Amino acid sequence: MLIVFRYLTREILLTMSAVAGVLLLVIMGSRFIRYFTDAAQGELPLSALGSLMLFHMPSFMELVLPLAFFIAILLAYGQLYLNSEITVLVACGMSPNRLLQVTLLPALLIAAVVGACSLWLTPYGALHNERLIEQQKSQLDFSLLTPGRFQDFGSGRTAYTQSLNDDHSRMEDVFISEQGKGSDGGQQVVTRAESGYQTVDPKTGSRFLVLSNGTRYSVDPGSPVAERLAFGSYAVRLSTDGETDIGDDTELMSTAKLIDQGDDESMAQLQWRLSMPLMVPILTLLALPLSRVNPRQGRFAKLLPALFLHVSYLSLLLAAQDAIARGSLPAGVGMWPIHGVYLLLGLILLRRDQRQGGR
Incomplete structure (x- = not known):
């Protein structure tokens, strides 16, 4: 059983790494072009681009990893279904519940990484970048000045x-x-x-x-x-050295400070940060039944509806975050019903898959 666990985990993580690499390349490329444009216009020094991209990495990771892991299960298990490997494993005594347990172990590892990013690394990196940008704007540095142009330096x-x-x-x-x-x-x-x-x-x-x-x-x-x-x-x-005004942006606050403040905007941001790692095991439950395909369909047959499911999940969380921040949705209710709906949907799909031959 340990060999099977290592094999399935390796297939998922290798596929996830490839998908995450592509997604990160696209997102980071877009952000780098934005910063490079600001540098070309004299709003940022070129020497700051590396630091800005490095401290943006946790925010990229917390969004990319849940999606990459979701797609990885779909693609990796879809290929195993096409090769009849899952069928062989089931015939050898690997029950669907055991397959779920094996898949949830790497899911919990990814959830822990996403949680570290969303709860600690992302706000720390965002605060660092905001301070760096504001510092560069407030300092009328000659290296940023282009002769013959009016340039805005903030404040x-x-x-x-x-x-x-x-x-x-x-x-x-x-x-x-x-x-x-x-x-x-x-x-x-x-x-x-x-x-x-x-x-x-x-x-x-x-x-x-x-x-x-x-x-x-x-x-x-x-x-x-x-x-x-x-x-x-x-x-x-x-x-003054170290003098920056970052305001009361909740995205820049530490998680502990959000809990201390307790207002609607802080609770909206806190629930968003908690939702990122919580998405991973729920998406795992959704991905397992959706990955089951037959050879005539191909492993990409259910990829589009699965991506639509992920987009709808993330969009509802964003809408709930905005509603909580505006006070139109009680923080006590918050985003938890959305997680409950998708968790229930995952369990229903999993149960239906078992009844249709997933045993």
Whole structure:
């Protein structure tokens, strides 16, 4: 029996690895093109692309692995049915319940990996990437500036420089527009200067842009009055080391913090994270009866309806997450009825398969 278990597990995991590799290639390629476009437009440095992709990997894995494992069972067992190997195993005493138990063992392993991603690694990676992106946007780094273009650096700040010197250490003909903070309230602050360069305070780690020979205007929208300040040298603080504002996005919160907060949005996000690993054993129950085909059908005969089943399952979970976050669906009810419906459907299909000859 151990040999059979190793054989079936190997067939599933090898097929899953191939499917997951293809899916990851497509998803990662799409994300990489998006980041590369941002880098080409000067919104991100090229050196940050590798880190961004690496920390996005857990979020890719938590979505890809359940689908890849589902398809792997369909394809691997479908091939075994076509080769009559499952029929031989049943004839040798391998009952359908025993086959289910053998399949659930790798399913629980995949569920544990997905759970680690959804509950811990994905929010950690998303938080890291958000901080990195916000930090790059808030830092008016010369490496991101393209001469002759207005560029948005986040936090209501737009910068322009006519040209950079050869070593990119000094800007010429500088224009900066930013939304006023603190005592400035909602004022729009516009600064123009002949030149500028960056410096870092060694004590505080704050980054400053030092402007020379320019004028600073503070304008309250809708008001005919504006403040004008002419200067020979003026320092604008760009950021403090480690200073980022990520807001209250629940996707970036740790699982422990979601539990502590307990509001609708937090509960919606928490249930979504719990649903990812829970999907794996339920999809296993659905895949086992759907993988049973006869030689005249081919092993791809039930692949399309099975994929439709997976898409409907995931779509309902997304709809429930949105409804919980908006307060239109009680968090106590949440996504659990959806899991219950698909679990019941899997058990019905499994029982029906046994009655039709799966014994």
